[in-house]
Amino acid sequence: MKNFVGCLSLAVLTAIATSGCNKAAYQSALATPDVPALIGNTDQLESQLSVARLQEHQGQLREATDRYKQLAEKNPKNATIPHRLGIIESKGGNHAVANQHFRRSLELEPHNAEVLTDWGYSLFLQGKLNEAETALRMALKEAPGDKRATNNLALTLGHAGKSEESLALFRQVSGEAAAWVNLGYVHVSLGEGEKAAECFATALSIDDRLETAANALIQIADLQQQAEGRAARKRQVASAKKTRQSEKLTESPDAIVQVVGSDANDSEAENGSAISLAHGTARAQSVLKKKPTQRRTSTASN
Numbered sequence: 001m002k003n004f005v006g007c008l009s010l011a012v013l014t015a016i017a018t019s020g021c022n023k024a025a026y027q028s029a030l031a032t033p034d035v036p037a038l039i040g041n042t043d044q045l046e047s048q049l050s051v052a053r054l055q056e057h058q059g060q061l062r063e064a065t066d067r068y069k070q071l072a073e074k075n076p077k078n079a080t081i082p083h084r085l086g087i088i089e090s091k092g093g094n095h096a097v098a099n100q101h102f103r104r105s106l107e108l109e110p111h112n113a114e115v116l117t118d119w120g121y122s123l124f125l126q127g128k129l130n131e132a133e134t135a136l137r138m139a140l141k142e143a144p145g146d147k148r149a150t151n152n153l154a155l156t157l158g159h160a161g162k163s164e165e166s167l168a169l170f171r172q173v174s175g176e177a178a179a180w181v182n183l184g185y186v187h188v189s190l191g192e193g194e195k196a197a198e199c200f201a202t203a204l205s206i207d208d209r210l211e212t213a214a215n216a217l218i219q220i221a222d223l224q225q226q227a228e229g230r231a232a233r234k235r236q237v238a239s240a241k242k243t244r245q246s247e248k249l250t251e252s253p254d255a256i257v258q259v260v261g262s263d264a265n266d267s268e269a270e271n272g273s274a275i276s277l278a279h280g281t282a283r284a285q286s287v288l289k290k291k292p293t294q295r296r297t298s299t300a301s302n
Contacts, residue, residue, distance in 0.1 A: 045071065045075060045078070048067065048071055049071070049080060049081075049084075051067065052064045052067040052068050052071070052084065053084070055067065056084070056087075056088065061088055061091070061092070064084075064088060065085065065088055068081050068084055068085050068088075069085070072085075077108060078108070079105045079106075079108035079109040079112060079115070080105075081105075082101040082102070082104040082105040082108075083101070083102070083105040083112075083114070083115050083118065085098075085101040086098045086099075086100075086101035086102040086105060086115075086118065086119065086122065087118055087122075089101060090118075090121075090122040090125065095122065095125075095126045098122055099119075099122070099123075102115060102118070102119035102122065106119070111142050112142070113139045113140075113142035113143035113146060113149065114139075114143075116135050116136070116138050116139035116142065116149070117135075117136065117139040117143075117146065117148050117149040117152060119135050120132045120133075120134075120135035120136035120139060120149070120152055120153070120156070121136075121152045123135060124152060124155060124156045124159070129156055129159060129160045130160075132152075132156045133153065133156050133157065133160065136149050136152050136153040136156060137153065140153065145172075147173050150169050150172050150173050151169070151170070151173045153169055154166045154167075154169035154170045154173065154182070155186065157169065158182075158183060158186035158187075159186060159189070159190065163183060163186075163195075166183060166186065167179055167180070167183050170182045170183060176206055177203045177206040177207035177210060177213075178203070178210075180199045180200070180202045180203035180206065180213075181199070181200065181203045181210065181212055181213050181216075183199045184196045184197075184198075184199030184200045184203065184213065184216060185216075187199060188216070188220075193220055193223070193224065196216070196220060197217055197220045197221075200213040200214075200216050200217040200220070201213075201217060204217070
């Protein structure tokens with residue numbers, strides 16, 4: 001299993017759709033063809049913020065950043081502006097700058113659950129799991145039950161190895177079967193193929209219509225088969241080298257028995273893993289053959 005960790009993360013992991021910003025409230029604005037047309041509002045600051053948000057969603061991040069910075073100069077006490085700048089910088093991978101913006105926003109509004117949630121997710125992306133957990137727990141203290149904060153905390157705890165608590169939080173957001181799928185993706189991103197396969201198989205045992213779990217399980221099985229094939233070839237090469245060495249060197253009987261016993265133990269462990277995975281794969285193939293109406297499950301909140 002360990003030999004295909006890198007391939008597994010690339011081939012199986014789909015993006016867990018957790019975003020640092022809430023797009024739902026601005027979907028209707030995407031249809032507006034002329035950005036300056038939004039500036040007709042009575043509240044000039046709010047209209048300018050709306051334009052900047054629209055520019056974000058249209059991918060005009062440089063223009064949005066410039067607009068936010070201009071607004072920040074005139075409105076230094078507005079917490080929304082550094083909040084949005086923090087999100088933009090985080091998406092661009094400029095985490096040090098993003099952290100400065102998030103801190104500034106929280107200085108202005110220390111109890112803002114949305115800022116805490118977005119900064120927590122940004123810290124998660126940075127691999128600062130302890131800090132992310134702290135920020136997200138603070139967010140949930142301010143806004144108990146918030147789905148984005150709950151989902152982001154579940155991701156963070158899963159990557160920190162706290163699987164049971166992570167699963168419990170995923171259940172709150174998406175239900176039992178989808179929670180196991182989400183945890184499976186967490187294990188995939190960590191390169192933990194066997195644990196991921198167990199999660200996907202469990203999800204299928206709860207809801208046998210989950211094609212996402214079925215597809216993931218089959219891909220894991222395919223990658224494991226490829227890895228085992230490479231491992232078998234390596235063992236053949238190693239065995240051939242030992243054979244050539246044995247022609248030159250005289251080994252004691254105990255040494256030969258030890259080598260053979262070690263190979264046998266390795267084979268038994270691999271066979272056990274293969275049998276367990278094969279059982280789950282058979283269920284997954286059955287699901288995909290049926291091609292039922294897919295019941296969509298969300299791996300994250302909006």
